[in-house]
């Protein structure tokens with residue numbers, strides 16, 4: 001008789017995965033059956049809940065954070081001839097939107113430890129043309145908000161926070177989005193909460209919120225009698241009610257999700273010991289929303305490349321992400337004169353960063369498995 005060999009079942013651990021509960025799925029089905037699936041009561045409900053979440057500020061939803069960032073720049077009347085400071089290590093959207101409104105993104109190096117915008121370096125990049133600072137709260141760790149807003153005030157600059165990673169993050173106990181200038185969130189499926197695709201902007205000024213209404217929907221304005229006029233060349237960024245319904249269900253669980261993310265991140269700090277050592281992210285205080293856990297590989301001490309490391313992890317059933325290559329080295333930004341050597345920390349991070357799995361449905365044993373895999377792969381690759 002043929003002997004059957006039982007292979008152990010090893011489940012694949014992706015680097016991220018959204019958690020959508022059954023109540024949300026049922027609510028989405030109700031929206032689909034309702035006859036009203038585009039912007040409607042669910043968008044209103046999500047905007048109201050988000051506003052409450054950020055302490056009552058004006059909030060408008062979008063089809064993406066990219067759209068929200070672009071409109072934020074328009075609200076600040078930033079355009080041709082203006083400069084906007086952006087980190088040299090971030091997702092492409094942060095700088096692309098500056099180009100899309102006709103302004104120039106000016107890169108600033110990040111700090112190696114926090115991966116965040118270096119505020120001192122930002123100050124030295126300010127020129128007469130600088131109109132705004134656009135920091136990213138990388139992986140959910142807030143930038144130094146005291147230093148940032150002090151600088152913006154002293155130099156009379158707008159701040160557009162790219163808070164794509166930072167829903168639920170806090171600075172000194174105050175939620176990101178509950179204070180400051182214009183704050184843009186992302187609800188892409190890999191973020192801490194999702195609307196499938198989507199984003200939002202939180203802002204302090206009611207007049208600017210009304211301008212957002214106009215700019216996010218065709219430049220359309222209605223008078224008291226309901227007559228329509230077009231007053232600007234607006235875009236079309238309105239969220240659907242189906243997406244917003246997902247968001248309402250997600251926002252209800254945000255605190256639970258972020259607390260689980262934190263527990264898992266702490267497990268990484270406890271268990272991720274490799275030889276040679278990886279450079280771990282900073283621990284962060286309670287205000288870190290742990291959108292990602294992204295250590296740096298000790299590439300000078302191992303004889304494999306990052307791609308080989310990622311493949312070795314994949315062979316063990318573990319997905320690894322890459323957030324982010326240095327932005328100034330992509331073709332679009334090289335064409336503008338940026339080159340290797342300009343922003344050494346962004347380049348070091350961009351060359352050696354790996355994003356390890358972190359999402360609320362992960363088990364502690366999954367983190368342990370990831371840590372063991374990293375330790376084995378690096379030990380085998382260690383330069384002797």
Ligand SMILES: Cc1ncc(COP(=O)(O)O)c(C=O)c1O
Pocket residue numbers: 063064065066067090091093094136162164165185186187188198199
């Ligand atoms: C830092 C940062 N900014 C902006 C974005 C754009 O977000 P969205 O996909 O919602 O447009 C992302 C998305 O990954 C991001 O990570």
